[in-house]
Amino acid sequence: MYISRQGRSWMMLIILFGVELCAVAAADADGQCDGDGCEERHNAWTSQGECLQERMGWDSFVCVCTASVCDMPGSIPHPQQTDVYTVVTSDRQHHRFHVTHGTMSTAPTGGGHVVHLNTRIAYQQMLGFGGSVTDASGIVFFGLSEAVQDLLIRSYFGADGIAYNIVRTPIGGSDFSKRPYSYDDRPGDVALAHFALAQEDLMYKVPLLKRAQTLAKETSELKIFASPWSPPAWMKNNGRFNGSGSLIPAMRQPYADYIVKFLDEYSSRGLRMWGITTQNEPLAGLQFDVAFNAMVFTAEDMRAWLVENLLPALTAGGHDDLELIISDQGRDHLPHYPAQILAHDELSRRVSGIGIHWYQDTPENLHHLTETRAVLPDYFTLHTEACLGYDSPPTERVKLGDWGRAERYASSIIETSNRGTSGWVDWNLALDLQGGPNWASNFVDSPIIVDTEHDKFYRQPMYYALGHFSKFVARGARAVYMSLLHAPLPGVAASAFLNPDGGVVVVLLNSEETETTVSLQPRMSQEKYINIVLPAKSIQTVLFRAT
Template sequence: MKTTRNSILVLLTLTIMSCNSEKKENKESKDLNVEVYETSESGNKLTRITEFSKVDSSAVIKILPEQKFQTITGFGGSFTESSAYLLNKLSKKNRDTILQAYFADEGARYSLTRTHIASCDFSLNNYTYAPVADDMEMKNFSIEEDRDDLIPMIKEAQAISKDGFGIIASPWTSPPWMKDNKEYVGGTLLPKYYDAFALYFSKYLEAYKAEGIDIWGLTPVNEPHGNGNNWESMHFTPETETDFVQNHLGPKLEADGYGDVNILGYDQNRAGLGEWVDAMFKDEASSKYFAGTAIHWYESTYDYFPEELQYAHEKAPDKYLIETEGCVDSEVPAWQDDAWYWKKEATDWGYDWREDDKKHLHPKYAPVNRYARDIIGCLNNWVDGWIDWNMVLDRQGGPNWFENWCAAPVIVDPDADEVYFTPLYYTMAHFSKYIRPGAEVIGVENGVKDLMVTAATNPDGSIAVVLFNEGKTPKDFTLSLGEDTVNVKINQQAIQTILIPSKTL
């Protein structure tokens, strides 16, 4: 057979087309390189999953990195006197184990935390840094009460944390002598003491800085609606708090060299959020000293109030929106019983006595479900930081001077020197360990029914996808990023983090 020049060209063209087609097919069928970690009711505890689903699922979750939303500030828990006191009662080995678990690179890598200014319900007793009445110049100001427990806990965490962490500090009340009722519980700050209370904050920042502890943010008071006058509290209205920050606290911190400390307003439940952001961000003058808004989750055990979160973001799109407190409240925590944290047996403060028209917001619930739902719901509605309450409590859910028992991710028995890492610890770590400060929340197209999902691109280019399956059956799905895919299975009652390393992007 005679071969012509034209036939050779045709053969070469067909060969090249065939190679290009194979390359295109290979690209389209390329497996997405991922690491999968799961915590589940069936026993996984941030366990690395190495066997992927073999089901060619039609249920697809598409990651859309070109859609960018808020920048993450961080995730973490709170330094309380109760937690610090308990750590001091443990052996050095167990104390180190807990702090490493929260702050080391091998642990949860907490990046945003909170603490209380003077006493709160999770203190051993009532105390203030300014005990002398009408000490307008704070000549008797002292943080001595914090030196035995609270300050050492914070400093040890700082020494362990490679990347460091921010601290948001909140007073539960002003010194009692500044209030109309002269008590730790309830009452309002008298206007004649606004400047003295602003100085109180400045003195706190100065004293903690001298200890090597820089405070990232402040709230004017914890829960300005009060707490039913049960433990330390002080009432503000949206207008009076805005006045205090705009005309007293903000200018004082700026004058004293603390203008970079972030003031977050409100600091209570989301159901009342609208009227607060309306007052705080009314105009340029009212907004000037507010860096953002702080929120809690106690208004409901299942509703994360997306409309309120969206409204707060739209009102101040360039400001922080941070969950500063959430916990399993009004419960004595289960000890060495993982199953309890996955069952709908917990009740909260509103379960027994909430008004009839709001009682439906407080059914029995599973603690893990509440955490996972809320954090994912928050991330999908502009919240950029999420802080748990106590890091460590005892088997009673304290110590707490008011006997306001609550649960924490780590429960200890100081008498027996035993430590229990509850499923809540691993739930928090799914976010704090893999979604780092500076990450950007990105778009997700979720084609899987009854599966919650959120995603973020980290500063190193990796993508963390967190999913929660609240259902009683496993789910198979295909995760896609561009043309790359991987088939994944998530167990029933499970939270899962899928990490896409930057080198695969």
């Protein structure tokens, strides 16, 4: 067959392009294929470019980021015209932040479900969405090259990422450290003469928080709050960081001073805390012998410690503006635990919010959220910790590419937002391939998993599930009414928000194996509809103007 010179040139370009694609698909970051490790990869389009997919044996895929290949969600602005909308889609099979645009219709889709919105009926104000800077996250982050570090931190906090605006960090060590430690491990040092930040703070947490703080300024002020897992072991009646010990009564003031010294040290490094939770999971030690850093703090003891020790110490140290968040544990302890603390007049005025973890969440205790809002309406509720894999077999602590875990995240954010919660904060920002490091072997999953050996990281479906909210729901937004709150659709869950600038955000989750059609009616007084198809196993964010 005769091929012209021009034709041969085009054919050569096609061959070279094909070879390049094959090389990307078959090689690891170091350019070497490792046999059985060469999983299937192919490209998926996002708003900003290509996602290098990798399937790791679960039902969906991860997006691979290396120094040379890494998609970013990019800029996805709200429409400015009142009759147009934008839809952002992620699903199990194909997409991550796939963006489409449309014009509202004058009639709903035949056979579809009509969902009415009313942005004039507004509920709680949103504080934000984010994750946690732990020792483990810092260790894996700084194990990457500078170029890949930049991509990872932008993925979370950059305007072209998913725009996190709130972060939690431990006071001292947690299980997600390589060792148990505190800031003063000299027994009996009640004057805290030997208090000092640990190397983990100076090498990992402080520099990572400062980089996040700088990036977050592109979209919002970063709110940082801190949580203690355990005081120095010598301040506890069991003499250990872990287990079921509680604070020795004589150590109440030294421990309050310890917290203030932490706040001072971080503030001197440009990291003034927005808030603190008063104790991570204060009742866990009454339920089981905790394998990692912990302390029992009953509501009665917490109330006394706050009034007699911590509040005066905060005032003396110039931290009166600190937001105090109590409880910081499962919703099965609502509303009785915080209610006992807030029964004290001074604390009822000084406490700002109630922290909630998701580990004891069941359909049967979901009503505790609405009860808490009804009984304690003057305090925000903030989801302060979640992760998956903690109760899985050892080989399934990390499930790279699992879509079910993304659904769990999206479902939790929707159900808590629909019941008065003002934000949702994930656990570790990033972990290694095992789900650590963790000194207590309490390995879990994370939205980003890091492979430091090959200088790359994987964005999991959970990352995109979080981004469907964090990137679009602005601080100061209000949760607003939608008819799904009272007339649910099988397999479909949704939340709606009104941003301060008049942009409306609706996030929908379809957990069914089949697609479904939904017609959103943004303004009940107008016959205008957003007719959308929810793909099977998908999350969609719909953006439009309120008026």
